[in-house]
Amino acid sequence: MTAEAALVMTLFLLASYVLFSLFFLIEFQVELQFSLEKAAREAAILCLNEQEGRSRIRAAVLEEMEDKTDLLDFGGTDAVFSVYKKGEYLEAAVTYQAGPVFHLFGSLKGIWTQTCARRLWSGERYISGADSEEGEEESVYVTQNGSVYHRQRSCTYLTLSVRTAAFSELEELRSSDGSRYRPCGKCAGKGAVPGLVYLTEDGTKYHGSRGCSGLCRWIIRIPFSEAGERLPCSRCGGG
Secondary structure (H helix, E strand, C coil): CHHHHHHHHHHHHHHHHHHHHHHHHHHHHHHHHHHHHHHHHHHHHHCCCHHHHHHHHHHHHHHHHHHCCCCEECCCCCCEEEEEEECCEEEEEEEEEEEECCCCCCCCCEEEEEEEEEECCCCCCCCCCCCCCCCCCCEEEEECCCCEEECCCCCHHHCCCEEEEEHHHCCCCCCCCCCCCEECCCCCCCCCCCCEEEEECCCCEEECCCCCHHHCCCEEEEEHHHCCCCEECCCCCCC
């Protein structure tokens, strides 16, 4: 009878441990979702490209996993990350394996996927007087010094696709209009990685820093009536 009681007690304790592990898993998923949304929000505000956004989100997720390795079994940190832009939104997802550490009843790891979406930063609009009312006129998007207006925030002319290149390759590279790349007056020669530069397909300058203001595009949403003498974009403005 004592042996039976000991066996029952052991099984009870093991089952309780597995149950509590599931609570740990739920707690981890809540914290992971918070970190995922925070990282996605930062990436959306900064309008990072998909590769940079994936790196930022990967770092946040792996940090959460490292904090819970004593309580949960992740089957390694080979989670699958996906970040992509869809219209005006940046969507992020992470797929991973997780379950109780104890394997007496076999591996209880499940495959989980968590997602989130954040709207890409499109600038601010200040409205004088009362709050906006129904029937408000159409809004368009303009850049700080641009001469055209855009009807779609997702217009490719508003999206800067920044890529890296070796400094030694610049002599052979050309922008979309065939121009050579010239050094940026603000950051060229000040790169954190020697021999590595940043450039865009439509630009004519190369940059030593990814954070250079020359690689940031200020996009402002304004009422159509304030577009002034700006011309419609040839791609999205109907011009």
